[in-house]
Amino acid sequence: MSDQFSLRRLGLLLRNDFKHGYRSWLIVSAALALLAFLTAFFNFPTHDVTAGLYRGFFIATLFTWGLIATSFAFRDLHGRSTNASYLLLPATALEKTAARLLIETVLFVVYLLLFTTVLSLAIEGMTAAAFDARFDPFSPFDRTAWLVLPHYVAVQACFFLGAAWFRRAHYIKTVLALAAIVAALATVGTVIAAALFMGGSWIPNGNFVSFDWVVELAAVGYYFVLPLFCWFVAWLRVQEAEVSHAI
Numbered sequence: 599m600s601d602q603f604s605l606r607r608l609g610l611l612l613r614n615d616f617k618h619g620y621r622s623w624l625i626v627s628a629a630l631a632l633l634a635f636l637t638a639f640f641n642f643p644t645h646d647v648t649a650g651l652y653r654g655f656f657i658a659t660l661f662t663w664g665l666i667a668t669s670f671a672f673r674d675l676h677g678r679s680t681n682a683s684y685l686l687l688p689a690t691a692l693e694k695t696a697a698r699l700l701i702e703t704v705l706f707v708v709y710l711l712l713f714t715t716v717l718s719l720a721i722e723g724m725t726a727a728a729f730d731a732r733f734d735p736f737s738p739f740d741r742t743a744w745l746v747l748p749h750y751v752a753v754q755a756c757f758f759l760g761a762a763w764f765r766r767a768h769y770i771k772t773v774l775a776l777a778a779i780v781a782a783l784a785t786v787g788t789v790i791a792a793a794l795f796m797g798g799s800w801i802p803n804g805n806f807v808s809f810d811w812v813v814e815l816a817a818v819g820y821y822f823v824l825p826l827f828c829w830f831v832a833w834l835r836v837q838e839a840e841v842s843h844a845i
Contacts, residue, residue, distance in 0.1 A: 601690075602690050602692055603690065603692055603693060603696075604689075604693065607688070607689045607690075607693050608689075608693050608696060608697055610689075611687070611689055611693055611694060611697035612697050612700065612701065612705075614687075615697055615698070615701055616701070619701070623709070626663060627713055630655075630659060630663075630713075630717075631717055634655060634717055634721065635721060637651070637655075638721045638724075638725065652714055652717075652718045652735070652736035653736065653740055653742055653743055655714060655717075655736075656710065656711070656714045656736065656740075656743050657742075657743065657746050659710060659714070660707070660710060660746070660750055661750065661753070663710075664702070664706055664707075664710070664750065664754060665753065665754060665757050665769070666769055667702060667706065668702045668754050668757040668758050668761060669757045669760060669761050669768040669769035669772060670761060670768060670769075671698045671701075671702050671758060671761040671762070672698065672761045672762045672768075672832075672836070673761075673768075675762070675836065675839055676764075676765045676766070681839070685839060685840055691833060691836040691837035691839075691840055692833055692837075694836055695762075695829070695832055695833040695836050698758075699758065699829060699832075702754065702758060703751060703754060707747065707750075711738040711743070712738060714736050714738075715735065715736050715737065715738045717736075718735040718736035719735045721735075722734060722735045748821050751821075751825055752820055752821060752824050752825055755824060755825035755827075755828035755829060756772060756776055756824070756828055757769070757772050758828060758829065758832055759772075759828040759829075759831055759832045759835075760772030760775065761832075762831075762832040762835040762836060763831070763832070763835055
């Protein structure tokens, strides 16, 4: 057992967070289920309720509910009436950060995959019984859904950092910060591209130069470096809060 990380303490944190947050998950799930059933009802004449619709439901819910929930991952860290009790929990900053990260990524994704599957089975069963329609439920192993997950992890990591970094309006401030960063990167990229492709002296002998390595490097940074960086800084932020409160 390490002084910095203990699976037992992590498990207790996960249990505590789940106990305080499962009601909100159930409320949102009920609202989403009602919305899905209404959507299915209005598509009964053509039965445009296929795996594609459920796939769209999963992706839309993943990026709306998932990012909004993530932006509030550390609300008790910043709340005046809750920060003391949160910081005094018998766990390290690393364990507190890991617990919130596991809930907002792994547990949430697994839950949403199972929820969408069960919901599609219920809707498809209803349509099959009432309208003799085809049975085409959502699969938790849907290829498109899994291809989207790496993008979600990358974007969600930014909102996880925003949740730890900003004290108020976490979601809005994170969106504005991301918009500013993307705009700055787009400007720099445009200037570099213009210099490379419009300045003949930059291209040896006027021949085409491949920049595939730039795309590959950007992919590595997007899928791996960005999430790890955001998670690391979020951990430092929680650690800083403990130090500032002399805990």
